[in-house]
Amino acid sequence: MIERRKPIPIGEAVQKIMEYQLQGLTEYVSINESFGRFLSEDLMATSDVPHFDRAPYDGFAVRSIDTREASQSNSVEFEVIDHLGAGMVSPKVVGQNQAVRIMTGAMMPEGTDAVVMFEVAKDYEKNESPYMSIKRSFNKGDNVSFAGEDAKEGEVLVKKGTLINPGIQAMLATFGYKDVPVAKKPVVGLFATGTELLEVDESLVPGKIRNSNSHMIAAQIERVGGIVQYFGKLPDEFDTCFDAVKDALTKVDLLITTGGVSVGDFDYLPAIYKKLGAEVFFNKVAMRPGSVTTVAGYKGKILFGLSGNPSACYVGFELFARPIIRRQLFSKKPHLRKEKAVLEVDFPKANPFTRFVRSSTFIEDGRLKATPSGLDKSNIIMSLAGANSLMILPGGTRGFSAGDDVDVLLLEDQVGSEWPW
C-alpha cells in the first residue's frame, strides 16, 4: 500500500521550522580569523575616529588668525618651527606667525587650527632656518579632520548578524577588537542512505552510483556558514540505523539525511522518526522537486530528511535548512534572497505545483535576467553546476513565455531575504 501524505504549502513548511526555538551562540575568535564570520554582537565605536584633530593632507599647520592679511598682493611669512610625520606629536606650542610642517595623518600641533597645503605655500630658508609664505587667508578648521568626524565613541556602527567583510575587518581593528564576538558555527551532521551508493574512491559497478549528494550538501552547509560532520552511509538494517541516528543527534545541532525518506519499499527514515518520538513538522511539501522532504524536531535539534534525488536534495536544503542555520548565525535575513528577473526563454511546461527551476541569473544592461541552466530533469546534477539561482514558477500555471517577469532565489548571494514566501 502506498502511504498517502498531505502536502503543505512551502511558506507554511518553512514557518514550522523557523518557529522551532534554536538559539545562536557566541564565541570569540582572533581578528585574524574573523573575516567571513557573522558578528554576534553589535560593533561599537570604542573611541572617536579620528581620536585627535589631524591633517588630512601634507602641508603646514598654522593659526588661521595669522593668515587673515594674506592676499595676492600681500604675502605673509611663517617660521617653520617643527616637522611632523604621521604618528609624531609636536612638543611645541605654535605662536604668532609660526607654522609646523605636517604630513597626512599627523596630529595638529597645539595652537594650530588650519592646514596650508604644500601647493599654495612657498617654502624657503632664511638664516639657515626654514620659512614659508602664503598669499591667501584660511579659516579656522580649513583642511583639518576633527576628532569624532568619522565616528563618535559609543556609536553602534555595524549590527549583529552582519557578515564580516574587509571593511568591517578594518573597523574591528580601528576599535581594538583583538578578539571578535562571532556566531558559533552550527554543527550539521550528515548521513547518506541508499544501497546503491559507492564512495568517491570506489569503482563503478552495475546498478551502483557514487554518492554525490553528501559532497554537494557538505558544500552547501559550508556556503551557508555551518560546519559539516559527515557520518557516512546509514546501514541497511533498521536497528543499527536507528542507533546511528540517535547517537549522531547527541553530537550535532542539526542532522541531515539524504534519501530514504520517500514512500519507497526501502525508505526507513519515517520509521526512525516515529521510534525516536520526533515531532514531524511535515513529510510532504507542495513543490517540485523536493516534495518528499521531511523535517522533524527532536529535543531542540532539527532533523532534515532530504530526498535522495540530487535536485530535490539541493532545493530542500536551500529552502528548509539554510534559513535556520543562518538564524543561528544571528542573520536578520536568513532566507535566500528573492529578486525579480526577466525570463529569457519560453518555459512551456504546466506547473500543477510550485516548481524551482535551476537557473542562471545574470545582469544585462542593468536588468536582472534568468534562464534555466540546462536540461531540468530532477536526476540531473549537471545543471546544478551552472545554476546560481532557483527560478520560482508558481503552481497552477500553464507555462511561461520569454519576457515574463519571474521571481528568482539567488544562491551565491550573502544578503538574503527576510521572508520570501
Added chain:
Amino acid sequence: MIERRKPIPIGEAVQKIMEYQLQGLTEYVSINESFGRFLSEDLMATSDVPHFDRAPYDGFAVRSIDTREASQSNSVEFEVIDHLGAGMVSPKVVGQNQAVRIMTGAMMPEGTDAVVMFEVAKDYEKNESPYMSIKRSFNKGDNVSFAGEDAKEGEVLVKKGTLINPGIQAMLATFGYKDVPVAKKPVVGLFATGTELLEVDESLVPGKIRNSNSHMIAAQIERVGGIVQYFGKLPDEFDTCFDAVKDALTKVDLLITTGGVSVGDFDYLPAIYKKLGAEVFFNKVAMRPGSVTTVAGYKGKILFGLSGNPSACYVGFELFARPIIRRQLFSKKPHLRKEKAVLEVDFPKANPFTRFVRSSTFIEDGRLKATPSGLDKSNIIMSLAGANSLMILPGGTRGFSAGDDVDVLLLEDQVGSEWPW
C-alpha cells in the same frame, strides 16, 4: 622639492600588471576540501551518467511488447518475479508477461525496456505470488533513464578556472575525483608602514591610530582566494626596511605594502624599489582615490605599494592586485565584475579624474541601482563596511544626477569581468 609624477590611465596600469608573466600552479586537495577552490584542470566525465539504464520512478519494469494489447477494456496481467531497490541488480531475465518491482534509481533488469509507474498498475497476490495488471500500453523506453543521458564519458563538463560550487562538488564525486586538481593559492605577503600605527591590542595614544589597513587587506586577499602572510610593520630605518622587503620577497608570490609610497617626507618605498632594481610599472594613476599606487615587478614577483589611506588602499588592491591573483587561480574573468546601474542620488562633485565611489548596489524590481555608501572622504573607513561595490565616475565630468546610468564594480561577486577598462 616635491617629485613630479606622471599619472597613467587606469586601463594602462592594469594592463602593465597583467602582462607580467605569473603562472598559476596546480595542487591536489581532497574532495572534502575542494569547495570554494578554483579548478586548475577541466572537469571531465570519467563515465557515462547514468552508467546503466535505470528507473527514474518507483514502479514495475516490463517488456513493452507485452503491454501492446493492454487497454481500458483489456487488462493485461504480469507475474512479478523480483523486487529491486536502488543499487540492487536482478539476476533474472524477464520473460513474457513477467515484471520486476523496481525502485527509483535501480538498474533495469535484463529484458525490460519500460517502467510502469505504481499509480497506473494494480498489484495483488495470486496463489501467494505477486502479480500486477495494467490497462494501457507502453512504448520501448517509457520511463527509463538511459545510460549516458546526462553526460557522456569524455565530455568536458566544467572548464578550468571555475570556482567550485556545491553543484560542481556533486559532479566531482560522481566522477570519482577523490583528489581534485585546484589552483594553488598564491601567497601574498603584507607589510604595513607608518610610525603612527598601533597594533590592534595597543591602547590609543595621541597622534597614533591602530593599523586597520593590514586587517582590511588581509580580508581582501582571502576574499579573492589568496593566502595572507603578514610580516608586521616595516621598521623606520631604511636599511632594515630594505632587508625586510628583500627577504620577504623570497617567501611570497606577491608583496603588498600599505603606506610609505607617496611623495611625503617619510615615504621610503620608492627608494626601496630603486635599490632593489625593481621594474616600476607606474607610480601614479589617473584616478581618485589611490592615485599614488605604485606597482613594480622584480624577479617574477610583483610588489604592490598601496596608499596608506584606507580608501585608496582598498581600491588599489581591488583594481590592481585582485586580477593578477585571480589569473594565478586560472580565472578567465579575473577583474571585478562591471555592470550598469541607475544612480539613486545626485552626485554633484566635479571629477577631474576618474573617481571610485564606495557604493551600495542593490536590485529593485529587477533593476540594478546604486547609491554612495555614506560620506565619501578618502580617510573614512566607515563607508567601506557598507560598500558592496565601487561606482565609477569618469574623469572630466561635472557631476551626476539621480537617474543617470553609471558603471559599478561588484566587490562581493565571484563571476568577474574579462576586461572592464
